[in-house]
Amino acid sequence: MELLAFGKTGWGDELFYATLMTLAVSITAMLIGFFFALIFTPLKLSKHKSLNLIGNFYTTVIRGVPELLVIYLFFFGGSGAIMFVASIFGYYEYIEINAFITGSFAIGIISGAYSTEVFRGAIQSIDKGQFEASKVLGIKKHIQFYKIILPQMLRLAIPNLSNVWQITLKDTSLISVTGLVEIMRQSYIAAGSTRDPLFFYSFAAVLYLLLTYLSMKLINKLEVKYSRGF
Amino acid sequence: MLGSFPKLLSATVITLKLLSLSLFFGLFIGLLFAILRMNKNPIVNKFAYGYSYVFRGTPLLVQIFIIYFGLGQIEYLRSTFLWMILKEPYWCAIIAFALNTGAYTSEILRSAFQTIKPGLIEAGKSLGISNKVIFYKIQIPIAIKQSLPAYGNEIILMLKGTSLASTVTLMDLTGVAKYIISTTFKPIEVFIVAGGIYLFMTFCVHNLIKFLEKKYGFQT
Numbered sequence: 001m002e003l004l005a006f007g008k009t010g011w012g013d014e015l016f017y018a019t020l021m022t023l024a025v026s027i028t029a030m031l032i033g034f035f036f037a038l039i040f041t042p043l044k045l046s047k048h049k050s051l052n053l054i055g056n057f058y059t060t061v062i063r064g065v066p067e068l069l070v071i072y073l074f075f076f077g078g079s080g081a082i083m084f085v086a087s088i089f090g091y092y093e094y095i096e097i098n099a100f101i102t103g104s105f106a107i108g109i110i111s112g113a114y115s116t117e118v119f120r121g122a123i124q125s126i127d128k129g130q131f132e133a134s135k136v137l138g139i140k141k142h143i144q145f146y147k148i149i150l151p152q153m154l155r156l157a158i159p160n161l162s163n164v165w166q167i168t169l170k171d172t173s174l175i176s177v178t179g180l181v182e183i184m185r186q187s188y189i190a191a192g193s194t195r196d197p198l199f200f201y202s203f204a205a206v207l208y209l210l211l212t213y214l215s216m217k218l219i220n221k222l223e224v225k226y227s228r229g230f
Numbered sequence: 231m232l233g234s235f236p237k238l239l240s241a242t243v244i245t246l247k248l249l250s251l252s253l254f255f256g257l258f259i260g261l262l263f264a265i266l267r268m269n270k271n272p273i274v275n276k277f278a279y280g281y282s283y284v285f286r287g288t289p290l291l292v293q294i295f296i297i298y299f300g301l302g303q304i305e306y307l308r309s310t311f312l313w314m315i316l317k318e319p320y321w322c323a324i325i326a327f328a329l330n331t332g333a334y335t336s337e338i339l340r341s342a343f344q345t346i347k348p349g350l351i352e353a354g355k356s357l358g359i360s361n362k363v364i365f366y367k368i369q370i371p372i373a374i375k376q377s378l379p380a381y382g383n384e385i386i387l388m389l390k391g392t393s394l395a396s397t398v399t400l401m402d403l404t405g406v407a408k409y410i411i412s413t414t415f416k417p418i419e420v421f422i423v424a425g426g427i428y429l430f431m432t433f434c435v436h437n438l439i440k441f442l443e444k445k446y447g448f449q450t
Binding site: 077 | 295393421
């Protein structure tokens with residue numbers, strides 16, 4: 001137990017901050033994912049073939065390629081891409097992007113592909129009459145979306161989004177390969193310096209279980225809230 | 231870029247080996263725990279539930295690290311024959327993958343068994359068919375049919391999961407891709423080739439499952 005003490009003698013405080021880091025990356029990645037879903041869901045639902053193709057390309061490629069490969073692409077290719085853009089504007093110095101930003105972007109793009117599928121499914125399962133009725137009533141397109149479609153969609157999407165959240169949370173463990181100090185990386189460091197990998201990796205597993213368990217409890221509450229009246 | 235293609239292809243063989251072996255063992259583990267989950271004894275039931283909860287609630291990376299780095303720490307294990315297996319990263323990865331996919335498979339199979347209408351089993355019983363035959367001839371074919379779409383997804387998830395073997399020094403497709411990226415600094419080209427190979431494999435699995443779904447698409 002003294003291994004987990006807070007302060008200089010143990011790894012308690014380090015692991016605590018690492019847990020916060022995992023949470024921060026997961027939430028950022030989830031939000032970036034929503035942003036991507038916001039762009040790609042309309043594309044997937046669009047009637048134009050070419051727009052449709054772009055949307056399908058995104059979700060198919062990202063869901064068919066291992067997460068680790070996407071992370072390596074961002075880790076090795078990210079700063080190169082930024083430097084290329086910067087060189088257009090006449091900036092030639094070396095730019096290093098923060099591991100947090102690369103990591104949450106990589107995971108965000110992955111989680112976005114899953115969120116896109118969830119939103120597409122939710123919108124498609126809303127009764128057609130809802131769209132038609134609001135059109136007949138002369139409701140403007142954006143008000144129709146915010147006041148009529150979105151509330152119904154959320155109810156249907158929340159259970160699946162909670163799955164996406166779980167996947168995202170677990171995927172953040174892969175960012176440890178880029179050196180960002182989250183739970184996995186911190187356990188790796190601690191295991192290396194104490195030569196007690198069994199204990200630290202098991203403890204990491206417990207921390208992840210705790211995070212998934214607590215977030216499930218929270219999401220269940222949201223689910224109850226949004227399914228009022230059904 | 232073209233020069234790296236043969237290297238990536240030969241690494242694909244390792245990925246496929248990892249995938250097929252872990253799916254093979256995972257299916258048995260999954261079936262075992264699905265049967266335990268449906269057991270009426272609360273202790274057996276809870277144990278099976280706990281297994282699937284823990285393995286589904288933690289990242290696969292943690293599971294591999296516990297098995298590869300963690301188990302080697304136990305002195306006792308080093309003296310048994312198990313050490314022959316556990317000192318190899320290849321088998322450690324397969325054990326971790328099999329346990330992980332076993333947890334997901336057990337959930338898929340359990341829900342497949344539970345959706346079988348009780349009337350079908352009762353009909354079998356009233357015809358005087360023995361419990362064993364009911365299980366093999368009625369429950370199993372229906373469960374296979376019900377679980378095919380979800381199991382197809384699980385195969386694809388596992389295919390992507392095998393990429394984690396590269397973190398325990400195995401040179402699978404992702405491991406080789408990373409090696410080539412870090413020596414040539416051409417991340418995008420390598421990503422396109424390696425990603426293309428993965429996509430092709432996903433495509434094959436997807437179509438295989440579709441074919442099987444058609445084949446087992448009887449009405450129940």
